[in-house]
Amino acid sequence: MRKDLMDILACPMCKSELELKIDEEEGDEVIKGSLTCAKCSEVYPIDDGIPNLLPPDLRKAAEAKSS
Amino acid sequence: MKEPKGISRMFGRIARRYDRLNRIMSLGMDGRWRQQAAASAKPDASLALDIGTGTGDLALELTKRGARQIVGADFSLEMLAAARAKLAAKDVLNASWTLADALHLPFPDGTFDCVTNAFVLRNLADLRSGLAEMARVLQPGGRLVCLDMTQPPPGIVGTLYKLYFYRLLPPIAGVLSGDRAAYRYLPNSLVGFPDSAALAELLAEIGLVEVEVRKVGGGTVAIHTAVKPPARGPT
Numbered sequence: 300m301r302k303d304l305m306d307i308l309a310c311p312m313c314k315s316e317l318e319l320k321i322d323e324e325e326g327d328e329v330i331k332g333s334l335t336c337a338k339c340s341e342v343y344p345i346d347d348g349i350p351n352l353l354p355p356d357l358r359k360a361a362e363a364k365s366s
Numbered sequence: 367m368k369e370p371k372g373i374s375r376m377f378g379r380i381a382r383r384y385d386r387l388n389r390i391m392s393l394g395m396d397g398r399w400r401q402q403a404a405a406s407a408k409p410d411a412s413l414a415l416d417i418g419t420g421t422g423d424l425a426l427e428l429t430k431r432g433a434r435q436i437v438g439a440d441f442s443l444e445m446l447a448a449a450r451a452k453l454a455a456k457d458v459l460n461a462s463w464t465l466a467d468a469l470h471l472p473f474p475d476g477t478f479d480c481v482t483n484a485f486v487l488r489n490l491a492d493l494r495s496g497l498a499e500m501a502r503v504l505q506p507g508g509r510l511v512c513l514d515m516t517q518p519p520p521g522i523v524g525t526l527y528k529l530y531f532y533r534l535l536p537p538i539a540g541v542l543s544g545d546r547a548a549y550r551y552l553p554n555s556l557v558g559f560p561d562s563a564a565l566a567e568l569l570a571e572i573g574l575v576e577v578e579v580r581k582v583g584g585g586t587v588a589i590h591t592a593v594k595p596p597a598r599g600p601t
Contacts, residue, residue, distance in 0.1 A: 314475070348450075350465065
């Protein structure tokens with residue numbers, strides 16, 4: 300995920316700002332990390348450079364299926 | 367009501383062969399339609415969002431036509447991985463990708479200069495909410511472009527098209543994709559989908575203006591464009 304994407308990302312549920320936490324990066328790309336909504340406390344993962352900003356119920360259903 | 371999780375899995379399964387099938391199913395015309403849709407978005411120097419970006423074909427067209435930055439959103443990780451690889455292979459550096467649901471877009475109000483979608487609307491669980499969400503993230507004055515199949519015209523073209531789309535296509539696409547269920551879904555997704563006039567009306571109902579419809583593919587595919595009205599004083 301390009302770091303400048305933070306300028307326009309928001310929580311998919313409450314549309315509030317997100318806080319970026321970087322676990323792994325390459326230049327301007329975030330490879331692994333998370334995006335936390337300060338308002339609703341939901342944590343959205345970034346894996347393999349792609350943020351998962353699906354609503355929590357859709358994300359959890361996908362995780363349950365792949366694990 | 368369409369079930370989003372099932373549809374997401376279906377697109378994940380067919381991602382690898384999706385491009386080739388699109389060429390075959392549209393008789394080679396889908397590339398041209400995407401070019402026309404991209405041009406309708408007037409993407410020069412824009413911040414653009416392509417919803418249901420799939421393997422990134424329309425996103426790529428938008429960058430070719432001068433988009434300053436393109437964000438591709440999809441709810442299938444497999445599709446996004448394919449899109450990212452495709453645009454990276456063409457040295458497109460101004461593209462970003464995110465998993466997102468069209469009904470819950472992860473962007474603030476008034477973010478984008480243009481919002482596009484190709485062959486997406488039929489798959490939305492709630493068409494009106496999806497369109498309203500796209501309008502929400504548009505800047506005042508921004509353009510929404512929707513490319514999708516539409517109800518075929520009456521007469522011989524419509525009759526032949528229905529034969530092709532409902533009878534011939536599903537088994538052929540099923541064999542070529544190795545996924546018969548996915549391509550049985552395709553014609554069903556058009557059942558109950560509004561015709562082009564009704565879709566234009568819906569775009570006006572959610573508050574968009576300058577709604578225009580352009581038919582391509584012998585009248586079987588429609589490109590709808592609409593503009594978010596400029597802001598007028600405090601609301």
